[in-house]
Amino acid sequence: MGIEKNERREFIKKATLAGVGASLPFSSTTISSGEKRSKVISIENGKPGSDDWQLTRVRPDQSGQRMPWIEGYCSRQSVRAGETIDIMVSTDPVREFTVEIFRTGYYDGKGARLMKKLGPFQGVIQKTPEPGEKNIHECQWDPALSVEIEEDWVSGVYLGRLSTVQTDASDAYWQSYVVFIVKDDRPADVLFQCSDNTWQAYNRWPDKYSVYTDPKGIQGPWAKVSFDRPYGRQSQYNAIVNDPLSFGSGEYLSFEFPMAYFLEKHGYDVTYCSNSDLVTPDRGLKCKAFLSVGHDEYWDIRQYRSVEKMRDQGINLLFFSGNSVCWVSPFTPNSSGKENRTLFRGGPYGGDYKYAVLREERHGPFPERGPDEGYLMGVRNISPVNGGGDWVITNPDHWIFDKTKIRKGDGIPGLVGWEYHGDPPDIPGLEVVASGTAWQGGDNPQTWSAVLYPGPKNNFVFNASTIFWCQGLSRPPGHTLPWSHFSRPHGPDERVQQITHNLLNRSIK
Structure with a gap:
């Protein structure tokens, strides 16, 4: 029996034992910014900022x-x-x-x-x-x-x-x-996982040495990358964000900083970690909500199992990201024996799902195949997985749209890109809240889907299904709007901000 079937059987078993129904047992109300939240972030942001840091x-x-x-x-x-x-x-x-x-x-x-x-x-x-x-x-x-x-x-x-x-x-x-x-070890409402594995996978320093530049092919298991080197210019794909004024910062300023800026502006009780800090679930189990942010493509299998355990223990999972959990990327020590300082593309997530099989056929053989990420995230990495489009609402009566005045068919321009998710698996209670078409320019249309499904302990999993979600939250100093495939997000959008507040406030209730 394939991994995909085992994943589905195991999830349905957990959901049934927990008494999960066809929809989340939540009212349509949201909570305010929360008197019970820790004041750590509010106090920190009350201190003087710098006029000259870029x-x-x-x-x-x-x-x-x-x-x-x-x-x-x-x-x-x-x-x-x-x-x-x-x-x-x-x-x-x-x-x-x-x-x-x-x-x-x-x-x-x-x-x-x-x-x-x-x-x-x-x-x-x-x-x-x-x-x-x-x-x-x-x-x-x-x-x-x-x-x-x-x-x-x-x-x-x-x-x-x-x-x-x-x-x-x-x-x-x-x-x-x-x-x-x-990082810290304190209990907090929100755990913000930085996508630094992906920053490093795309890092070409000193010239052409990312996981995408091996002469044998751009998506095979042949290349290995090290955290023991500078971050070069923004990205493997400079056309998406061509910003030399981000030298050395990985992909943080372009894809993740708008979320951090938004969270801290509104005083959310947030704490931060790297991908490597999630090789065990311990940090996440002290928080109420886990955030995958931006471009979160490369996960060690231990990260997957940790976040899976977090969901099963009642932590809310919020994937404000796209192309996430796509490649199994085992951590290995550096030449001095320091753990978690190198990684490579070990194989696709996806189990027996058709696109994972296709990746294996096209780019393998790989030493490892991960489980079907759809049963964790609610949606999968599909093919093509990149393009651009509008984020179109299909279920406007859902509670995530409270106070937005959104109607069915409304679209948030350019919010889908550079990569996305789609093809939700058969999970009890899963709801598609937005869906539409992304194009590579005007070619290769593909359907993406944003979803929400109930977890086993009155928690939930949300997936926005786009790398660009954070572009709708804020436009902080030092940040440049990305674009791809002749499509781009427009920057801060009150609807994206309110949806994000609704999700965060429900998840830390």
Whole structure:
């Protein structure tokens, strides 16, 4: 019997034992912004923001993929208060440089707060690594500095702005970012999982070395990537977001920052983690809602099992993302033995679902096949999985549309893209709330679907089915609207904002 059938049988068994009916047992009312919420985020965002945290001057090399004048990376994806993170930096030519650490958030609309300024330090030229196993490029740079995370640094996504020091007024300076996540262990309403596995999978640094650039093919298991290297220019696909002023920040500023900015503006009790922090469910089980945000394509199988357990224990799952849980991406240690610092495309999720089988036939053989992600997310990765279109409402009477004045057939322009989900599996109580067509330009139409289904403990799973959902929430400083396939989102939309409030408020009730 195939994985797909086993997944369905197991879910129906859990749902039946829990007494799940044909629809969610919720009233149509929503709650306010919540007096019971922790004030951690509100207090943090009451502190003065910074007027100057973005990159001002960048200078890509001829490849367009790196910033050799100043570039760096961090020794860890995430770190707790009281722990230390190393920052590796290379400057070519040799220059002195400074590092400013910013926490991103709302901060009265400024988008970030200066936490610490360090330096100047003497820069050195650090070696570009030779290709290793599976074409991996793993840097073994000496640390330029170590940063102790102070006890009052609140969980969030932190950017380190690297700036070369001017020797005189006529001397040009250059900048790039490093990025890391400060995590914590406190109970919180909302757990925001950053999609840093996918940032790294698409990272081409130093030139053409992502998981998509192996000569054997763009979607096979042949390439391996390392977190021990700088993030190059925005994305494998520069046409989607061609923003050199995001150098070193992965895909965070373009695809995830609008959600963080929105959450913190409205005082939601949110805490942050990396993909690698979800190899066990422990962190998520302390929260009420789990958020997959933006472009969340690459998941270690342990992440899948963790989030599955979270759902089964009553945590609400909100997939404000597209193309999520597409590829099994096993973590492996780096050459020094540090866990979870490399990954590769181990095989498709999907079980016996037709598109997973097709991926295997076209790009395999793969060492691993994951379960049908539809039974976790409510929808699947289909083919084609990329394109652009409007987010069209099909079920306007659903509670997620309370206070929106939405009518059946209304569309939110350009909100579907760059990639999406569709073809919902047969899950008891699953409801399609929006659905429509996405095109690759004017070609290859495909039906996408946004869904919601009930979990086994009076919880629910929602899937917006688009990478671009967060573009409808806010447009913070340092953010550039993406586009693809001759389609683009329009930016903040009151309907998207209200739908998101409805979902969040219900999930943390």
